[in-house]
Amino acid sequence: xxxxxxxxAGISLLPFPAPASAQDFPNxxxxxxxxxxxxxxxxxxxxxxxxRAAEILGQQIVIENVAGAGGMTGASRIAKAAPxxxxxxxxxxxxxxxxxxxxxxxAYNAVKDFEPVILVGSTPLVLVTRPDFPASNLQEFIxxxxxxxxxxxFGSAGVGSAIHLGCVLFNGATGIQAIHxxxxxxxxxxxDLVAGRIDYNCQIITSASPQVRDxxxxxxxxxxxxxxxxxPDLATAQEQGLGAFDAGSWNIxxxxxxxxxPIVRKLNAALSEAMDSPETTRRLLAIGIDIPAQDRRSxxxxxxxxxxxxxxxxxxxxxxxxxxx
Numbered sequence: 001x002x003x004x005x006x007x008x009a010g011i012s013l014l015p016f017p018a019p020a021s022a023q024d025f026p027n028x029x030x031x032x033x034x035x036x037x038x039x040x041x042x043x044x045x046x047x048x049x050x051x052r053a054a055e056i057l058g059q060q061i062v063i064e065n066v067a068g069a070g071g072m073t074g075a076s077r078i079a080k081a082a083p084x085x086x087x088x089x090x091x092x093x094x095x096x097x098x099x100x101x102x103x104x105x106x107a108y109n110a111v112k113d114f115e116p117v118i119l120v121g122s123t124p125l126v127l128v129t130r131p132d133f134p135a136s137n138l139q140e141f142i143x144x145x146x147x148x149x150x151x152x153x154f155g156s157a158g159v160g161s162a163i164h165l166g167c168v169l170f171n172g173a174t175g176i177q178a179i180h181x182x183x184x185x186x187x188x189x190x191x192d193l194v195a196g197r198i199d200y201n202c203q204i205i206t207s208a209s210p211q212v213r214d215x216x217x218x219x220x221x222x223x224x225x226x227x228x229x230x231x232p233d234l235a236t237a238q239e240q241g242l243g244a245f246d247a248g249s250w251n252i253x254x255x256x257x258x259x260x261x262p263i264v265r266k267l268n269a270a271l272s273e274a275m276d277s278p279e280t281t282r283r284l285l286a287i288g289i290d291i292p293a294q295d296r297r298s299x300x301x302x303x304x305x306x307x308x309x310x311x312x313x314x315x316x317x318x319x320x321x322x323x324x325x
Contacts, residue, residue, distance in 0.1 A: 025085050025262075025263050025266055026057055026058075026059040026085065026086065027059070028059065028086065029059055029060040029061070029062055029086075030054075030057075030059060030060070030061045030062070030085070030086050030087070030088070031061070031062045031063075031064055031086065031087045031088075032046055032050050032061050032062070032063055032064070032088055032089070032090060032253075033064050033066050033074045033075070033077060033078055033087065033088070033089040033090070034046040034047075034063055034064070034065050034066070034074065034089075034090050035065075035066055035067060035068075035071035035072070035073065035074025035075050035089060035090070035091070035092075035095055036065065036067050036071055036074075036092075037065055037067045038065045041123065041204070041206055041287050041288070041289065042090060042092060042251060043063075043065060044283070044287055045090065045120065045121055045251055045284060045287075045289055046063055046090045047063055048280055048283050048284060049120060049271060049274050049275065049280065050063055052273075052274035052277050052279075052280050053267075053270045053271050053273075053274040056270045056273050056274060057266075057267075057270050069107070070094055070095070070099055070102070070103075070160055071091075071092060071094050071095035071099070072095060072099055072103070072106065072107045072108070073107075074089060074095075075089050075091055075095045075096070075107070075108065075254070076107040076108050077089075078114070078254060078255070078256055079107070079108040079113040079114060079256060079257070080256070081256045082256065083115075083255065083256040083257065083258035083259040083260075084259070084263075085255060085259055085260075085263035085264075085266075085267060087255075087256070088117065088253055088254060088255045088256075088267070089114075089253070089254050090120075090251055090252075090253055091110075091114075091251065091252050091253070091254045092162075092249055092250065092251050092252075093162060093248070093249050093250050093309060094160075094161075094162055094165075094249070095110075096110040096114070096252065096254070096306055096309075096310075097110065097306065097309035097310045097312070097313055098160070098162075098165050098313050098317065099160075100310050100313075101310075101313055101314050101317040101318060102160050102165075102317055102322060102323070102324055103323075103324045104323050104324065104325050105325075110306060110310060111303075111306065111307060111310070112257065113256070113257050114254040114255065114256065114257055115254065115255040115256065115257055115258070115259045115264055115299070116252055116253075116254055116299055116302035116303045116305075116306055117252070117253040117254060117255055117264055117267050117268050117271065117299055117302065118252065118253055118267075118268045118271050118272060118297050118298075118299065118302055119250065119251075119252050119292050119296055119297060119301065119302050119305060120251050120252065120253060120271060120275060120291075120292070121250065121251045121284060121289040121290060121291060121292070122224070122248055122249065122250040122251075122289070122290050122292065123204055123205060123206065123248055123249045123250070123288050123289050123290070124205050124222055124223055124224025124225075124228055124246075124247075124248040124288075124290070125162075125163070125166040125202045125203060125204060125205065125222075125223040125224065125247050125248045125249075126202070126203055126204075126205050126208040126209070126212065126219050126221075126222055126223060126231065126234070127141065127170065127200065127201075127202055127219065127220050127221045127222075127223055127237070128190075128193060128200065128201050128202075128203050128208050128211070128212065128217045128218065128219050129141065129193070129199060129200045129201075129217060129218045129219075129220060130193055130194075130196040130198070130199055130200070130217065130218070131194070131196070131215070131216060131217055131218060132196060133199060133200070133218055135218075135220055136218065136220065137220050137221070137235075137240060138220045138221040138235075138237055138240040138241070138242065139240060139241065140220070141200075141220040141221075142174050142176065145174070145176040145177075145178065146174075146175065146176065149176075149177040150177045150178070150179065151178075151179075152176070152178040152179065152199040152200065153178065153179045153180075153181050153198045153199050154167050154171075154178050154179070154180060154181065154198065154199060154200050154201060154202070155181045155182075155183055155189035155190075155192060155193060155198040155200075155201045156180060156181070156182050156183065156186075156189060156201070156202075157182075157183060157184075157185050157186040157189060158182050158183065158184065158185070159180075159182050159322060159324075160322065160324060161186070162204065162248075162249050163186055163189070163201065163202055163203060163204065164180065164182065165313065165316075165317065166202035166223060166247040166248065167180075167200075167201070167202040168316045168317065168320050168322075169247045169312070169313065169316050170202055170223060170237075170245070170247055171316075172315065172316040172319060172320075173242060173243070173245050173316075174242070178199075178200075181198050186203060186204065186207050187207070189201055189203075190203060190207060190208070190211065190217075193217055194211060194216045194217060202223060202247065204248075204249065204288070205222070205224075205228055205230050205231065205248075205288040206230070206287050206288035208231075209230040209231055209288065212231060212234070213231075219231065219234055221234070221235060221236065221237045221240055221242075222234045222235065222236045222237065223236070223237050223245065223246070223247040223248060224236060224246060224247070224248045224290075225238065225244075225246040226290075228288065228290065229285050229290075230288045250305075250309075251289075252302050252305070252306065253267070253271060255267070264299055265299070268297070268298070268299055272294075272297050275291050275292075275297075
């Protein structure tokens with residue numbers, strides 16, 4: 001139905017047979033696919049950006065939550081969509097990096113099937129431990145874990161979740177051997193951590209910060225590249241000696257491959273302007289999403305970043321032996 005509408009709309013522009021230019025774009029409502037359920041941080045990010053970008057572009061941006069297969073269901077729809085700028089997806093580290101190694105047969109090629117538009121946000125993970133864990137900083141944690149190989153238990157929101165693969169990346173970078181305990185969501189994993197039934201977790205900062213502030217858990221390190229406003233006093237793993245380590249989620253807007261460059265640039269400019277809106281900034285920082293600086297907002301930067309992230313997760317995911325059929 002969507003493709004048929006796109007074709008009819010294109011015919012209405014005759015006698016110009018070529019795709020619409022950036023001057024004409026957009027001349028009808030657009031759709032942003034959020035490949036996860038409504039109500040989560042990614043959904044809030046998408047709706048916040050879409051509302052302001054729609055005002056800037058002068059056309060409505062409809063949000064469609066298309067969940068399934070770790071986000072691949074929604075992203076796959078955009079990979080197959082008409083490259084006219086009217087459908088795009090709010091991709092993530094899961095949909096456009098981790099799943100390229102996590103699944104035996106990914107539904108698409110994250111590099112070849114999309115046009116990256118702009119990096120719109122990043123959300124760091126936090127290394128959190130049970131409240132009585134005998135370590136207060138990263139080096140103490142690593143030393144204790146290495147002294148007890150294969151004994152510690154780490155929780156996750158399920159096999160292949162961002163929380164799980166964040167810990168897989170962290171364990172690989174530090175040489176820690178631990179037992180994975182998957183849960184049906186990050187909430188139950190955090191509950192068992194607070195109760196002391198597991199030892200540690202690599203939790204999204206939005207979920208971890210209330211328990212850290214209330215001292216229900218310990219936080220030896222932030223697993224992002226820079227300190228975060230939600231936990232400004234928490235030192236990063238990099239600050240504590242773990243090289244250039246950076247684990248967390250991020251979100252990039254992707255168009256279908258072959259979308260004309262002027263349309264990519266126009267959508268990039270509108271989203272970038274939306275990100276700089278004071279109200280948008282306030283809402284995103286409140287849920288732990290860091291807004292990238294101007295020098296990290298170009299389509300070229302997003303393309304390089306995706307390739308780097310895919311490469312980053314190759315070795316740890318392969319070493320873990322995780323494969324989803």
